[in-house]
Amino acid sequence: MFIAIGALTAFKSDIPVGYKVGDIATDFSLKNVDGNKVSLKDFKSAKGFIVVFTCNHCPYAQAYEDRIIALDKKYKSQGYPVIAINPNNPEKQKDDSFVKMQERAKDKKFAFPYLLDEGQKIFPQYGATKTPHVYVLQKTAKGNIVKYIGAIDDNYEDAAAVKQKYVENAVDALVKGKEVTVKETKAIGCSIKA
Amino acid sequence: MRFTPKIPVIAGVMLLCSFAISCKERADNTEITTQEPAIPIVDTTIIQPPKPLKVYSNDTVSVNAYEYSGLEYYLKQKNDTTYVVNFWATWCVPCVEELPNFEKINAKYKENKVKVILVSLDMAKMVETKLLPFINQKQIKSQVLLLRDPDADSWIPKVDSTWSGAIPATLIYNKDMRKFYERSFTYDELEKEISNFK
Numbered sequence: 001m002f003i004a005i006g007a008l009t010a011f012k013s014d015i016p017v018g019y020k021v022g023d024i025a026t027d028f029s030l031k032n033v034d035g036n037k038v039s040l041k042d043f044k045s046a047k048g049f050i051v052v053f054t055c056n057h058c059p060y061a062q063a064y065e066d067r068i069i070a071l072d073k074k075y076k077s078q079g080y081p082v083i084a085i086n087p088n089n090p091e092k093q094k095d096d097s098f099v100k101m102q103e104r105a106k107d108k109k110f111a112f113p114y115l116l117d118e119g120q121k122i123f124p125q126y127g128a129t130k131t132p133h134v135y136v137l138q139k140t141a142k143g144n145i146v147k148y149i150g151a152i153d154d155n156y157e158d159a160a161a162v163k164q165k166y167v168e169n170a171v172d173a174l175v176k177g178k179e180v181t182v183k184e185t186k187a188i189g190c191s192i193k194a
Numbered sequence: 195m196r197f198t199p200k201i202p203v204i205a206g207v208m209l210l211c212s213f214a215i216s217c218k219e220r221a222d223n224t225e226i227t228t229q230e231p232a233i234p235i236v237d238t239t240i241i242q243p244p245k246p247l248k249v250y251s252n253d254t255v256s257v258n259a260y261e262y263s264g265l266e267y268y269l270k271q272k273n274d275t276t277y278v279v280n281f282w283a284t285w286c287v288p289c290v291e292e293l294p295n296f297e298k299i300n301a302k303y304k305e306n307k308v309k310v311i312l313v314s315l316d317m318a319k320m321v322e323t324k325l326l327p328f329i330n331q332k333q334i335k336s337q338v339l340l341l342r343d344p345d346a347d348s349w350i351p352k353v354d355s356t357w358s359g360a361i362p363a364t365l366i367y368n369k370d371m372r373k374f375y376e377r378s379f380t381y382d383e384l385e386k387e388i389s390n391f392k
Binding site (some may be wrong): 058059093151186 | 283285286287288315317318319320344345346347348350351357358359360361362376
């Protein structure tokens with residue numbers, strides 16, 4: 001089994017590996033839509049973070065926009081704010097330019113940071129491959145530990161038909177001091193354009 | 195609905211079982227068994243194409259939509275053809291860019307037992323407004339199927355354990371080989387990969 005995984009990893013060595021659940025996530029200093037730099041360490045009272053790699057142009061990201069806003073609204077007060085990061089290179093995806101990000105954040109009244117991964121340096125460290133792609137982090141003395149990686153829930157098409165709210169379940173567990181049960185899920189998304 | 199393609203297999207197995215049972219009974223009842231009727235051979239590898247969840251169509255084009263359980267048939271055919279299954283969507287820019295390469299392969303290798311299947315991941319609400327007009331406009335000749343199964347975590351690992359869910363992605367397989375690619379292809383790259391399947 002381990003040999004098989006090793007072989008697969010070796011075979012896919014051209015693709016950045018990124019974090020696994022249990023790893024310590026890197027902090028960053030990225031430009032927010034308000035012009036200021038934002039880092040995880042700025043959030044002194046946070047107990048953790050819902051880091052969402054998302055963007056303007058992707059229909060899947062758009063389908064989840066209102067749900068991302070709702071996540072921030074529900075969990076910021078519980079110590080888990082949303083930190084949205086646009087990983088796309090605006091040179092390759094015009095709709096994901098900093099100006100367009102500012103417009104989107106204003107139109108949708110984002111109450112959370114919407115950061116541009118300038119130079120596309122942060123998303124490969126996390127191992128994000130698509131938008132939307134979520135990492136739930138828990139703040140500890142050792143650093144921000146990855147507790148969940150994957151989709152927001154199990155139905156991108158219809159928020160009303162969702163059966164499993166993966167991110168909510170993960171954060172609810174962390175808030176209660178419990179173990180996250182579903183630690184990793186997969187979802188279709190727009191590949192990140194670096 | 196999810197187990198539809200398995201029903202013929204189950205039915206086949208049950209049929210075999212019932213024959214086996216009936217034979218045994220007969221053997222118990224009489225010692226002369228030379229005139230036994232031949233047991234028909236039930237080939238469980240031949241499974242009929244699944245019934246689509248829905249058929250979307252306009253005046254010129256028609257696309258069958260499947261849940262993953264139905265689509266699976268198209269990912270596991272065992273015959274003398276090499277299948278090139280591309281996962282894409284009309285809104286996915288790199289997917290649309292590489293689509294002509296798949297079309298060219300489909301046309302060029304038609305007589306050489308290579309078949310391209312384009313699996314669209316367009317959202318249901320976009321099928322009539324985006325997907326059907328796109329197929330018409332671009333004169334897509336390869337077979338297009340729609341995968342309409344929003345619970346992606348349930349089926350992404352079944353397509354391939356290494357797939358993160360990003361598109362474009364391509365599966366190339368025949369009865370002997372199977373390879374998955376989470377990447378874009380130029381025409382030359384695609385042709386080279388397919389040549390390894392001969």
